[in-house]
Amino acid sequence: MMxxxxxxxxxxxxxxxxxxxxxxxxxGYNLLQExxxxxxxxxxxxxxHQTEIPxxxxxxxxxxxxxxxxxxxSISCSSHTLLHSQCENGHDIAVDIERSELYCVLCCDQVxxxxxxxxxxxxxxxxxxxxxxxxxxxxGRRSSKRRRLxxxxxxxxxxxxxxxxxRDLRAKSCYPLGLRGLNNLGSTCxxxxxxxxxxxxxxxxxxxxxxxxxxxxxxxxxxxRLCLLCDIYVFxxxxxxxDRTPYSPAQLLYSWWxxxxxxxxxxxxxxxxFFISVLDGIHENGVKARSxxxxxxxxxxxxxxxxxxxxxxxxxxxxxxxxxxxxxxFMDISLNLDTGxxxxxxxxxxxxKPSDNTYVSTLLGCLDLFTKPEKLGSDQKFFCENCQERQxxxxxxxxxxxxxxxxxxxxxFEHFPVRRMSRKIDRYMQFPFCLDMNPxxxxxxxxxxxxxxxxxxxxxxxxxxxxxxIFAVVTHSGTLDSGHYVTYLHLKDQWYKCxxxxxxxxxxxxxxxxQCYMLFYAQKMLYYKANEDLVCQPVSPRADPFLPIAGCx
Amino acid sequence: MRNSVNRxxxxxxxxxxxxxxxxxxxxxxxxxESGEKEKLxxxxxxxxxxxxxxxxxxxxxxxxxxxxxxNNVTVDDLVHVITPKGRASIPDSIKTELLLRIRAFLxxxxx
Numbered sequence: 001m002m003x004x005x006x007x008x009x010x011x012x013x014x015x016x017x018x019x020x021x022x023x024x025x026x027x028g029y030n031l032l033q034e035x036x037x038x039x040x041x042x043x044x045x046x047x048x049h050q051t052e053i054p055x056x057x058x059x060x061x062x063x064x065x066x067x068x069x070x071x072x073x074s075i076s077c078s079s080h081t082l083l084h085s086q087c088e089n090g091h092d093i094a095v096d097i098e099r100s101e102l103y104c105v106l107c108c109d110q111v112x113x114x115x116x117x118x119x120x121x122x123x124x125x126x127x128x129x130x131x132x133x134x135x136x137x138x139x140g141r142r143s144s145k146r147r148r149l150x151x152x153x154x155x156x157x158x159x160x161x162x163x164x165x166x167r168d169l170r171a172k173s174c175y176p177l178g179l180r181g182l183n184n185l186g187s188t189c190x191x192x193x194x195x196x197x198x199x200x201x202x203x204x205x206x207x208x209x210x211x212x213x214x215x216x217x218x219x220x221x222x223x224x225r226l227c228l229l230c231d232i233y234v235f236x237x238x239x240x241x242x243d244r245t246p247y248s249p250a251q252l253l254y255s256w257w258x259x260x261x262x263x264x265x266x267x268x269x270x271x272x273x274f275f276i277s278v279l280d281g282i283h284e285n286g287v288k289a290r291s292x293x294x295x296x297x298x299x300x301x302x303x304x305x306x307x308x309x310x311x312x313x314x315x316x317x318x319x320x321x322x323x324x325x326x327x328x329x330f331m332d333i334s335l336n337l338d339t340g341x342x343x344x345x346x347x348x349x350x351x352x353k354p355s356d357n358t359y360v361s362t363l364l365g366c367l368d369l370f371t372k373p374e375k376l377g378s379d380q381k382f383f384c385e386n387c388q389e390r391q392x393x394x395x396x397x398x399x400x401x402x403x404x405x406x407x408x409x410x411x412x413f414e415h416f417p418v419r420r421m422s423r424k425i426d427r428y429m430q431f432p433f434c435l436d437m438n439p440x441x442x443x444x445x446x447x448x449x450x451x452x453x454x455x456x457x458x459x460x461x462x463x464x465x466x467x468x469x470i471f472a473v474v475t476h477s478g479t480l481d482s483g484h485y486v487t488y489l490h491l492k493d494q495w496y497k498c499x500x501x502x503x504x505x506x507x508x509x510x511x512x513x514x515q516c517y518m519l520f521y522a523q524k525m526l527y528y529k530a531n532e533d534l535v536c537q538p539v540s541p542r543a544d545p546f547l548p549i550a551g552c553x
Numbered sequence: 554m555r556n557s558v559n560r561x562x563x564x565x566x567x568x569x570x571x572x573x574x575x576x577x578x579x580x581x582x583x584x585x586e587s588g589e590k591e592k593l594x595x596x597x598x599x600x601x602x603x604x605x606x607x608x609x610x611x612x613x614x615x616x617x618x619x620x621x622x623x624n625n626v627t628v629d630d631l632v633h634v635i636t637p638k639g640r641a642s643i644p645d646s647i648k649t650e651l652l653l654r655i656r657a658f659l660x661x662x663x664x
Contacts, residue, residue, distance in 0.1 A: 041595075053585045063581075065632070078629070109627035340605070 010114050010454045016092040016104050017111045020070070023090070028070040029119045036100055036120060038127045040321030042449040044100040044120050048073070054097060056080055067094035067103055081105045099451065110452075117453040124450060129322040129386035176491045178205070180239045181246035181501035185253060189500055190271040193485035194278070195249060196498045197472035197520045199239055200489055201405045202530035204306045208236040228281040231255040246501035256281065271474055271485050272332075272409045272518060279303040279331050307331045309403035312442045315376070317384035318392045324385070327400055332407035332518075337427055338365035363431040363519070366410070371398050371440050398445035402437055404526060406468055408519040413480060424480045428515060431470070433490070433508075435521050438466040468521035469528070476517040488514065492531050580659065589658050593651060600647045610639055 013021070020028075037047045046068055048054075055062045056077035064077040069084060070093045076084045085091050085105040093111075094103045100120050104111045178199055182192040198204055231252045238247050256274075259281040286301030298304065311330050316323045340359030373396040376382060381390035410429060415422045438444055447453065473488040487498040488511045497506045522530070574582070584590040601607050613635055618626050 039595075053582060062585075078632075103628070107627065108629045 011112050013113060014104050014107045014109075014111055016106050017102070017113060020093045021113070024071070026115055026119070029116050032070070032095065033119050033123050036123045038124050040316065040318055042124075042451065044124065044451070046095055046097045046100055058083055066097045067105075068097050069094050101452065112452075112454050114454040117455045121450065121453060121455045127321070129320055175244070175496070175503070177242070178240045179489070179491070179496060179503055180244060181498070181503050183246045183248040184500040185248060185250060187268045188253060189485040190269045190274050191249070191253060191256070192500055193474045193487040193498070194271050194275045194518075195235070195252075196487040196489060197474060197518070198278070199236065200471055200491065200530075201306060201520060202471075202522050202526040203404050204302060205236070205530065207302045207306075208233050209240060227285060228255050228259055228278075229285045232282070259284070268482070270413070271476070275407065275518070276331065279307060303331070306405050307403050307407060309399060309406070310401040312398050312400040314396045314398070314446075315382050316394045316396070317382060317387060318394060320384065320386050322384050322386040324382070332409050333370070334409045334411050335366040335370055336411050337361050337425060337429060338369045339427070340365075361427055361429040363408070363429065363435070366429070367440050371396065371445050396445065398442040399437065399440050400442045402441070402466065402523075404523050406437070406521045408521070410517055410519070412476065412517055422480055424483070426515065430512070431473075431516055431519055433470045435468040435470070436466055437468060441466065465523055465525060467524040469524050470519060470521050471527055472520035473511060473514065473516050474518040475514045477515060485517070580655075583662055584655075584658060587662070593654060596654070597647070597651060600650070601643075604644055604647070606639075606642065606644070609642065610635060613638060
């Protein structure tokens with residue numbers, strides 16, 4: 001039952017539903033279709049042509065859940081459905097009038113039939129305005145996702161032996177390969193922290209280590225110009241050389257300064273800004289060197305191949321249901337902290353007062369917030385193509401395509417341009433080590449709009465993996481102006497704290513309790529493959545900044 | 554034909570009760586027929602989502618299902634168990650807002 005995409009396996013029909021289908025097929029459903037009324041918000045209910053309100057045929061009540069018998073169309077309330085079934089043999093399947101959901105009277109439970117949901121969804125599609133809706137009935141296309149994953153694995157499998165042979169004989173610590181302190185060159189912990197994460201992003205790491213970046217023939221270097229990609233390659237080689245003395249990434253820093261002149265200074269910078277800027281630099285370098293981008297519009301530079309995904313944004317008109325959908329690429333997702341505050345008052349029976357907020361923010365809560373439908377304010381009225389006027393609308397974000405490595409950025413710095421001040425949000429946020437992104441995919445989000453339907457929506461990618469494993473956490477402590485970044489790396493089931501030049505092994509509780517700022521998750525398969533490649537070596541007698549660990553390996 | 558003048562007519566008590574709708578019923582029916590009830594239901598749904606009530610109910614359902622086991626719970630079970638808790642935890646502000654709307658409706662429908 002716990003298959004990867006268990007949402008897509010339809011529950012088996014009960015005996016009674018199966019019997020009904022055998023005897024009546026789709027005729028009952030088809031007759032019902034005309035009576036289904038849909039709303040722009042995705043709800044569907046059964047309203048027959050009577051002008052009177054529907055009432056239970058036994059007790060005349062109208063206030064409980066009412067069920068319409070699929071065979072004889074008589075209506076019973078929840079107390080009397082069984083009675084109806086006893087009176088009329090075989091009248092076991094009914095429809096909840098309010099919700100258009102199938103109900104088995106004898107099982108006293110909701111049942112599911114993809115054929116039924118298809119008919120309901122078709123009604124929705126018929127009712128929605130022609131020129132564009134948030135739902136396409138096209139068969140889920142086998143996207144290039146498979147291909148991307150395969151190419152990522154190629155980055156992995158190629159020349160793993162070469163990795164091992166790069167081991168420097170000087171290296172004798174028990175730490176995994178690629179663990180090396182980085183010296184602080186003057187408030188550069190923002191850079192060091194992100195670099196540690198990049199060093200261990202599986203496909204990214206493999207690209208640089210398996211010699212795909214051939215810096216000998218780099219045109220820029222031969223003409224004595226700076227090349228960011230080459231400098232990164234040199235950096236990777238140095239860190240994975242096996243030498244454990246802390247490394248100074250001065251060349252890389254200088255190279256990056258050239259690219260992001262506006263950020264070049266000795267001041268503390270934002271780690272996330274650095275991350276975006278470095279990826280941008282890689283992209284620019286890569287684009288010139290490579291052949292033009294293919295028709296798919298996807299860039300094939302290493303930065304995009306590893307980190308880029310696609311977001312979907314739906315804006316729905318509240319009057320007619322017309323939905324305008326746009327797709328935008330992303331290299332990372334910035335999330336607002338979920339605080340559990342709601343616009344209206346707190347729930348009546350909670351003993352918590354607003355000031356006494358013990359709600360714990362979680363990553364899943366933030367992701368929920370990110371994909372929650374958001375009512376656009378009256379000053380942001382959306383011009384509806386169908387209504388031909390500005391209407392109140394609802395916006396909803398979802399993820400169309402996941403990247404190989406997912407970077408989640410928690411917005412902890414709040415800027416108030418009017419008051420001209422900024423502050424840092426220190427609120428603790430709990431995050432998981434294993435993350436399933438399924439509920440945040442466009443297919444899941446769009447599906448949920450129409451209730452509990454068994455229906456394949458556009459882009460339901462049945463063979464896509466949505467499971468991710470964490471491999472790096474960049475944390476920040478201190479204030480906006482004077483703070484410190486530290487990265488925790490998860491390698492071979494052990495957590496390591498990377499604090500500039502000092503690397504220490506730590507317990508996972510320490511990581512869980514830390515104040516995360518950027519979270520790096522890799523697709524599960526890639527993560528485990530990458531960990532296999534890291535080789536461990538015997539203990540070193542040398543004095544180095546690492547604290548010795550007894551009994552490792 | 555002999556009849557007793559003093560004998561009162563047989564009361565159609567049962568029939569009367571069926572025929573005479575209560576004020577509550579009259580209002581309810583009027584609201585449904587005019588479509589106001591549907592609008593109020595939409596408003597209520599919106600408010601309950603906004604204040605986190607729906608999420609809390611979802612969590613209660615999950616907890617109940619976890620306790621009983623996924624194969625031992627029906628929709629009817631859930632409805633019976635969750636309904637009282639749900640009714641009890643509606644925020645007062647929402648109740649007030651709806652009452653005001655109903656009152657406004659009554660005024661406009663001249664009931």
